[in-house]
Amino acid sequence: MAHVDLLIRNVSWQGRDCDLLVGDGKVVELVDAGAVQASGARVVDGGGLMLLPSLIDAHVHLREPGQEYKEDIASGLSAAAGGGFGQVMAMANTSPVNDNASVTRLMLQKAALAFPKGPWVRPVGALTVGLAGKELAPAGELARAGCVALSNDGVPVENTELFRRAMEYAADFGLKVIDHCEDPWLGRGGVMNEGEISGRLGLKGVPSVSEAMQVARDILLASYLNLPIHLAHISCRESVELIARAKERGVPVTAETCPHYLLWDETRVGNYDTSVRVNPPLRTRDDVLALRQAVRTGVIDILVTDHAPHAAHEKEVTFADAPNGISGLDTALSLTYELVRSGELDFADVARLWCWRTADIFGLPANRMQPGDPADFVLFDPDLAWVASAEALLSKGKNTPCLDKEVPGRVMAHYLGGEEVFSR
Amino acid sequence: MNWRHKDLLEISQLSPSEIGHVFETAARFAEVNQRPIKKVPILKGKSVVLFFAEASTRTKTSFDMAGKRLSADTFSLAKSGSSLQKGESLKDTALTLQAMNPDAIVIRHWDSGAARFLAERLECSIINAGDGWHAHPTQALLDGFTLSRVWDSFEGKTVCILGDVAHSRVARSDVELLTMLGARVRVCAPRTLLPAAVSTWPVEVFSDVGRACAGVDAVICLRLQLERQQAGLLPDLREYAGTYGLAPRHLEKANPGVKIMHPGPMNRGLEIASELADCGSSLILDQVAAGVAVRMTLLHLYLTRSRVSA
8 A cells, every 4th residue: 555644534425434545645545434554644533524525616706916805815715725625716807817927927926825735726817818808818828827727707708709719729728718608788787687576676687598698609619619618607597408408419518607506596686685796697496496407417517606705895885886796615615515405416416516527627636536636625514504704704705695694514624735724 | 553664665665554544644734735834843853864866856855845844954965066976885975974863864866775775774764765766655655645636446446657667666666556555557668668577567568558548547657768769778759759658549548537647757748748748637736746745744754653653
């Protein structure tokens, strides 16, 4: 047996009582509890906690550089560490925009300074210069500096010719294009899902077809060019149906959604609750059910948080004035666990949706609990409920509908490369 | 009646009996408004802030007059020259007003939910004088009061709301109030000016004005905001006037004694033919008079609620 320097005893892996053997920062073996004595290794009692691979979040906004009052890389990574995320893909809508190597390097340096042992920032470069949708960003330079994908997230490229060229150009550097699907005109200026609730509240709505139309565009392009596309934060049934059909035909399309689209529908807007103002907006119950089915079957490949921290005062305005976004890193695993508890998902789904499939799509390292995998893992207590108070949230962004509410399940320890980066 | 509400944000907060109480009280204030000396001392020492972030003439004047006739002190805060225009947040404006300890704030704001935003944060009464496209409960109450003066009952009556329902807070509040009182409500507009999911509303939906007005007892015309045409919701104003503007021919099959209403300000010749605005069945100026009496009632009820409940 390979060298073992860390033995995590007594953890539960997909219903089995196990011990995890770690050596030189890598998984040596996952064995039945008590099966192996590892002399000389440091022993940690897992106390029967649930073992999960450290998660990957393919869609976060860390706000640095430029909007450090909302979040900075250190606070975002601290929320990631405490939320169970070992790698986070940081979107490019910073100020300045991450459309050149100096911004990418700055982000990586700040991350290494704050958390030298991880969690790791995986920057997503801008698809176009300044996210302006006019000129291609230097994909080669961004790739060499450490970007793992490209996206115009938040500011979808209206010019389909340019978007096609961006997909082609990015492909040469192995960078996946992540597209935020939103028709530039249909429902422009809308602040919530268009439907009964928007009509009653007197708020401008965005119809779900605004998303689905761009999903259709992207699928057609991906099919025509035979190039991959990853669709960000899918929110509605129409998009799910388009993606399902495309996958049946072998189009290289992948897709993500967020816990908030799986848990909540438009009725959560209630009386203008700005904490659920998010883009795309929360849709109907029917969309929620379609999305749940899609993540179970793999039509939607992965979960992401779309972690979008804002300062409290920015959300304490009228609904129309509030910025879009939910702060997600602290609570994502708890919200996912709600779906496990209600039988919508199981823990194998959690590992697939929050880690393994994400690593496949973006070419990132992941712990599949196989010998030689990075010893990146989380010890999770499913029985510990906690109150998501402002103090308990490690992100600077307290803008979550869970604020001051009890949520189930807590990350108790987080290891990356066999080293503890977080414990509570 | 023991008035249990701190704020008036939307009609659905009220019960039919509370609305009935508003109408009965307003009838008494309407009588006061006919006297040579119209001022009564019942709100002496009370202060009311009129916070009109969005332009308004009639509603603001109506509240101002209502407050003054009850001997309350009224203070106006308009958007122009106010701190809102200097970038102060609505929350800070609200807290600043609160610190001056008024008894009520009457708010008109362009954002749906603005009145509730204040109500959730301030201890004084908040009266919604129109928030975005959402609600204009005092307008609905004065519309209902106006009709209650000419009708014995709302049961069996049919009211058509004609025009830009999608962007109308008046329409939303009128639908709530009229259906609550037992009237049947129709809405009529081009589809581009109907709210999303209007099929879930307790109304019949029409696109033909003549058919919409057949068998109705009242028509409420809504003001067409001229920017709807720029937003691509209408071809042009001539087309709108010719197709959706209320004209005498549309009323040929209406019930005898059909009433014509408009919350104002009117675009004569656009959403309503000028001769209808001025005809004998028009209640448009009665609505204005009712507005003062209803707002006197509301200020009275909301500003004396603690004494009533004590």
